[in-house]
Amino acid sequence: METIILRPENELLKKYVEYFLFLKKSDHNLINYTTFPNSNLCLAIYKQNKVTYVNDGKNNICSIAVGGNRFSSRIYGFHTSPFKVNLQGELDQVCIIFRAAALGAFTGESLDGIGTADRAMEDFLQFKDGFLLEQVFDEHHPVLRARLLEKALLGKLNDRIPYRLREALEHIRLASYSGQDTIIELLCKKLGISDTTLYRLFKTHLGQNPQQFLKTVRFRRALPVLLGKEAPLTQIGLDHNYYDQAHFIKDFRAFAGLAPKKLQGKISLAQDQLAWIFEESKHE
Numbered sequence: 001m002e003t004i005i006l007r008p009e010n011e012l013l014k015k016y017v018e019y020f021l022f023l024k025k026s027d028h029n030l031i032n033y034t035t036f037p038n039s040n041l042c043l044a045i046y047k048q049n050k051v052t053y054v055n056d057g058k059n060n061i062c063s064i065a066v067g068g069n070r071f072s073s074r075i076y077g078f079h080t081s082p083f084k085v086n087l088q089g090e091l092d093q094v095c096i097i098f099r100a101a102a103l104g105a106f107t108g109e110s111l112d113g114i115g116t117a118d119r120a121m122e123d124f125l126q127f128k129d130g131f132l133l134e135q136v137f138d139e140h141h142p143v144l145r146a147r148l149l150e151k152a153l154l155g156k157l158n159d160r161i162p163y164r165l166r167e168a169l170e171h172i173r174l175a176s177y178s179g180q181d182t183i184i185e186l187l188c189k190k191l192g193i194s195d196t197t198l199y200r201l202f203k204t205h206l207g208q209n210p211q212q213f214l215k216t217v218r219f220r221r222a223l224p225v226l227l228g229k230e231a232p233l234t235q236i237g238l239d240h241n242y243y244d245q246a247h248f249i250k251d252f253r254a255f256a257g258l259a260p261k262k263l264q265g266k267i268s269l270a271q272d273q274l275a276w277i278f279e280e281s282k283h284e
Helices: 119-124 130-137 143-157 163-177 185-191 193-204 210-228 233-239 245-255 258-265
Strands: 004-008 017-025 028-037 039-056 060-076 083-088 092-096 268-272 274-281
Touching: 004 028, 004 143, 017 143, 017 185, 039 119, 039 130, 060 119, 092 130, 092 143, 130 143, 163 185, 163 193, 163 210, 185 193, 185 210, 193 210, 210 233, 210 245, 210 258, 210 274, 233 258
Parallel strands: 060 083
Antiparallel strands: 004 017, 017 092, 028 083, 028 274, 039 060, 039 092, 268 274
8 A cells, every 4th residue: 555645835734734644555455554542633535435434432443445435534533542444445545634623723613522424524624616526536646636635725724723722732732842741730720711611622622621632642742752662661651751651551552552562563654654553464
């Protein structure tokens, strides 16, 4: 399977879109891959694929086969467990990876309890150009596909992200960058809001409560260090503010399905961006 990751070219759009991901597969080999909870949101667009998605709190499984509507789109995110994909047959998939809360800058819609209907792109983004998907998938070069998507997104950008939420995310970003944990009580005090207001802001615009969001941020901050294999596991846990090794192992098992040591031996990185466990079986 071909995997191409491209960052936005437009400087303004970079504040909202982390990258575009293009997945292409032209054989019938069976592929299983697993990705992990993140603070971003993925808008996945498929061409002639039947997608079945189950998230019951314990299982988080996406099955993709040939068939279905000409185009379909789904929004994935807010996971608390590994995201497992079973893929058989051909695939032409485009993903827009939005930064935390950024989808609201284009839609103004609440993300609390967001569904996974097959028309997420049409329902949430509602681009004026009704032939955008045809244009994107008719263009075979990933860079030109990305430019078409950038132009369409810039045409929808009407930033509605609340100021207080922006402040909260910036504080979390700076704290994470300096290796510090964010404490809910201190964050509320800094913003001058109650914990109830903070909870409502996060659930409405991020789809997660503050505590779960912060746990996800910590996990994603530790993950690339774990991949680097340059520091002892005990040190990685301490450096990322896990109380002790048991806490470190428990959190990683919840987010990744594996303890840190076992995950280290299975996970790989695509284009320095996509952390996943990838397995392919030849078609008999």
